[in-house]
Amino acid sequence: MTDSTRRDFLKTTGATAVGTAALTATSYAAVQGANERVLVGVIGPGGMGTHHIRTLVTQxxxxxxxxxxxxxxxxxxxxxxxxxxxxxxATLADMRRLLEVREINAVFIATPDHWHAPASILALDAGKHVYVEKPCSHNIREGRLMIEAARRARKVCQVGTQSRSTEHVMAAMQLIREGAIGEVLSVRVWNSQLRRNIGRLRPSDPPATLDYDNWVGPAPLVPYQANRLHGVWRWWYNFGAGDMGNDGVHDLDIGRWGLGVDTHPSTITALGGKYFFDDDQEFPDTQTVIFEWPSVGKEGRKKQLIYEQRIWTPYKMDGYENGDAYYGTRGVIILGKESGWKLYGERNKELKTMAGRPNLLAHHRNFFECIRTGNRPAADIEIGHLSSSLCHLGNIATRVRRVINFDPKTEEVHNDKEAGPMVRRTYRDHWGRPRGV
Ligand SMILES: NC(=O)c1ccc[n+]([C@@H]2O[C@H](COP(=O)([O-])OP(=O)(O)OC[C@H]3O[C@@H](n4cnc5c(N)ncnc54)[C@H](O)[C@@H]3O)[C@@H](O)[C@H]2O)c1
Structure with a gap:
């Protein structure tokens, strides 16, 4: 921490008044019960980061x-x-300066996806607890490195899939676990909504207010182009994971939760492409991916998850823009993470319903609670990695248009020269390049 940063820190936070000496990253757990506050840094306060700020200031x-x-x-x-x-x-343009601030206990990372793993690993190695937005990684290898960093640092690493702390989703999962619809062998997940055209643009000069070089960070440096940021980076291979990693990942995560699988799938097949948008987006607007798990569950049966994406329609499938249908041997639950669910028994008899809304505050509280208790959070990085990997595997299978055989243990695609390298990425020489890639 530089002197000026320290002065800013003390001036802007009144840090002395809250006794920062006691609030080192390692000692926060020791002050539980005291009137101390968790000191937080927010990295990447754009759209979602601002949403986090608005929720954080209420606590x-x-x-x-x-x-x-x-x-x-x-x-x-x-x-x-x-x-x-x-x-x-205090305001900082370089996350390394923020991570040097010893008093900060936890960071919220809401940068574009290509910065999630690099920033999280730096933060964990600096001794901070991490709340990182979904998808937790830009590729499968990065997710594994994040797990290793969290375990090495012994810090909490919560992924921003807030449905994991949302009451109506948790209640549906509880019903599934209790056998309300029998054994769930298949889940259908859909992401159906109306996105916009990002146009076709040519490179131009970045705005004077933007440090574009560090916005790109360790990703390969491509020229600035106005339809790459902000927000629209999602549609570019270099920075995002398409809508599968954007909205799809929430539903894939709760789909996988209800399916009861806590390993990677071993077989993935997909078809899709840009059927509608005529613009610079690189990811598909139309996508159907099927994932298969070998012999899991009580009876040792195979399980399947089907993901459907259409981002050119305002039509809500089964009443929900995005949703999950859990097919059990004795019934079905149709769930929309934004609004509620319905449980149907034999002959489509509606047996139960519940309304609900995503609860970001509850997900924050779960994170802070785990900092105090040392427990694993609701969307621990291992859970986030498994669910984010579904997006990455789905996108890989869609790109190569082949059946992908994935080794859940080594996290590699063997015997496919095109798909194999896609479980990781190339980096340029930059301080953010993650350790171990
Ligand atoms: N949990 C949710 O429901 C939810 C909803 C929306 C978005 N998200 C996630 O939040 C993340 C951000 O999405 P967004 O729509 O807010 O994007 P955005 O482009 O609006 O915001 C990203 C911000 O990060 C900043 N940034 C980029 N590189 C940086 C760096 N090196 N250091 C500091 N700041 C940097 C950008 O300048 C920008 O302000 C994404 O991962 C997205 O998937 C989550």
Missing amino acids: KDVRITHVCDVDRTRLAAAATAAAQDGREP
Whole structure:
């Protein structure tokens, strides 16, 4: 921490007043029960990062001491949004400076996907607890490295799939576990909504307020182009994971949860492409992926998850824009993470329903609770890695248009020269390049 950063930190957070000496990253657990606050840094306060800030400032035992963004305009807006008790947090453009602040206990990472693993690994190695947005990684190898970093650091690493802490989703999972619809052998997941065309643009100069080089970070450096950021980076291979890794990952995660599988699938097949959008997007707008798990579950049966994506329609399938249908041997649950679920028994008899909304605050509280208790969080990095890997595997299978045989133990695709290298990525020489890739 530089002197000026420390001065800013003390000035903007009143850190001395809350006794920062006791609040080192390693000692927070020791102060449970005291009137101390968890000191938080927010990295990448764009769309979702701002949403986190608005939820964080409502929590009395949390203080945002620093915000960090490579876009100065966004940084200033984030500082205003993060003001608590009339004080704004310090602003930093370089996440390394934030991670040097010893007093910070936890970081929220809401950068584009290509920065999730690099930033999380740096933060965990710096001794911070990490809440990282979904998909937790840009590729499968990075997810594994994140698990290793979290276990090495003995820190909490929560992934931003808030349905894991959402009451109506948890209630549906409980019913499935209790056998309300028998054995669930197959789940259908859909992501059906109306996205927009991102146009066709040519490279141009980045805005003066943006540090584009560090926005790209360790990903291969491509020229700035206005339809690559903000937000729209999702549709580019270099930075995102398409809509499978965007909205799809939430439903894939709860689909996998209800299916009761806690390993990777071993067989994946897919078809899809850009059937609708005529623009620069690289990922498919139409995609059907089938995942198969070999001999799991009580009876040692195979299990299947089917993912359907159509991002050019306002039509809500089975009443839900995005949803999960859990097919059991004695009934079905149709669930929309945004609104509720219905349980049907034999002959389609509606037996139970529940309404609900995603609960981001509950997911934050689960994270802070685990910092105190040392427990694994609801969306621990291992869970996040398995679910994010479904997006990556689905995208790989869609790109190569072949059946992919994935080895769940080595996390490699053997005997496929095109698909094999896609479980990882190439990096450029940059300080953010993750250890061990
Ligand atoms: N959990 C949810 O429901 C949910 C909803 C929306 C988005 N998300 C996730 O949140 C993440 C962000 O999405 P978004 O739509 O807010 O994107 P965004 O482009 O609006 O915001 C990303 C921010 O990160 C900043 N950034 C990029 N590189 C940085 C770096 N090196 N250091 C600091 N800041 C950096 C950008 O300047 C930008 O302000 C994505 O991973 C997305 O999947 C989650």
